Amino acid sequence: MIMQIYILVLASLLGFEVISKVPTMLHTPLMSGSNAISGIILLGALAIAMQDNGFFGDLMAYLAIFFATINVVGGFFVTDRMLGMFKKKSGR
């Protein structure tokens, strides 16, 4: 448990550091991209679905997989679409 807390603290510090200088126009794609990454819960849903859960447990796991997948896939695709708009005229 304490090991995981170390990981939590270090990962949080990393998160604070990584987002230091972001140009305003990238705020939205960045928000969308990190939203897609928060769909990582999909992995948790998969891990649970593969275990023995009983009927309700399985149902919840499958629903979690469905919604988390929309989060991940939709998130990355819409971020890519946003970023594609900047491609033509980059650099000022």
Place this chain on the structure above:
Amino acid sequence: MNNIFYQIIFLLLAVGLVIGIKLLSSPKTAKFGNALAAFSMALAVIFTLAEGGFNKFMPIMACMGFGSVVGIAWAQRVKMTAMPQLVALLNGFGGLASVLVALSETMRFLSLQADLSLGFAITSWVSIVVGAITLTGSVIAYLKLEELMSTKAIIFFAQRFITILFSLSVLVGLIFIVKNPACIFLFLLTAFISAILGVLLVIPIGGADMPVVISLLNSYSGIAAMAAGFVVESNLLIIAGALVGASGIILTRLMCQAMNRSLINVIFGAFYAKQSILLKSEQKPMREFSPMDAAMFLSTASRVIMVPGYGLAVSQAQRNLRELSDELKAKGVNIFYAIHPVAGRMPGHMNVLLAEADVPYNELYDLDQINSEFENADVCLIVGANDVVNPDSRTNKDSPLYGMPILNADKAKTVIVLKRGKGSGFSGVENPLFTLDNSGLVFGDAKASLVKIIQEVKSI
């Protein structure tokens, strides 16, 4: 041996996600960063399935298949104007998944053994509470942005008291859970109360502040995923969740700084705003310009500053605006676009919109660059922007906007505003810019007005 292999793989994939986010902060590498993160996620899915022996493969693939179809369809088909609400909705789904994951794992543990460890109970509680708040908060944000519900800050009797009551109930729930870890009903009740709390926290926030709320909820969904990582014992989940949680908080702070308001003010400000500002109806007259009037002012100007806002996006008039600029440039007018950091529904929204319309990048200027130029401008054309050009924010201490840096549109010689009607706009705050002596309004939908103005300009 097997376990070490997977641990190393997941660690590498975590690094992939971190680098992906880092690259997303810079224009040149952003697209690659997104692809890297997506690729890392895809591999993580495959290896997770492998680690579980591909058990129940068919139903799992079916769920992921349906989810992917829905996700791709929405992502490709949503209009750029509706994109913020899509991000809100996707975020809410992630919150829902966290709640379901925590609940089902808790149920499974309880069916195997009577007691949960303290750590398990607490992290499960965090995952459920934060996930549920994220879910309902995001849905409210979606409804406000889609204008399916009132976009004003909703205040009702004893709201502060009720919200505090629900917040305390959630905390009390933790105490009960710690004392009775075997009771699944407590977890379900906590989920339900948290869901209501999510609604209570978001409805008193005005529609114009939704970008900040979405960024904050984005952070929350990361925190929920991180807590779920403790519950299902996945280090990758903890890392990615903490990463999103922390970076989301920073991004939220950046957005608040751009509005020169504190986060506390955004979340709780409506409880203290003077009601008179929000409800007062228009008393001074607004001067109306015809499209011909506007065309005359614009074509005889030497410097014109365009101020796009959300109304431009809603009306899908970005190409018309560019067409107008082209016509004016052909007549020797210098065109500048002033982009306020929170114009539109999300930061960078206007930039994306104008890029979509092929507006040259070097004509876009941000607040610091262009604000001193307004007094040298002959005409300022405001298309669907409101709060970002509201002079009250400089001087009127009662206004909810007080202190937010705005574009000095009122300093231009002539201000032309394209506005749908005489109402107070999205956030319900009155704007004295519309009744200044040097202002005139062209009423109607932005696209329709621009089309008429372009016709008139061509005929001059």
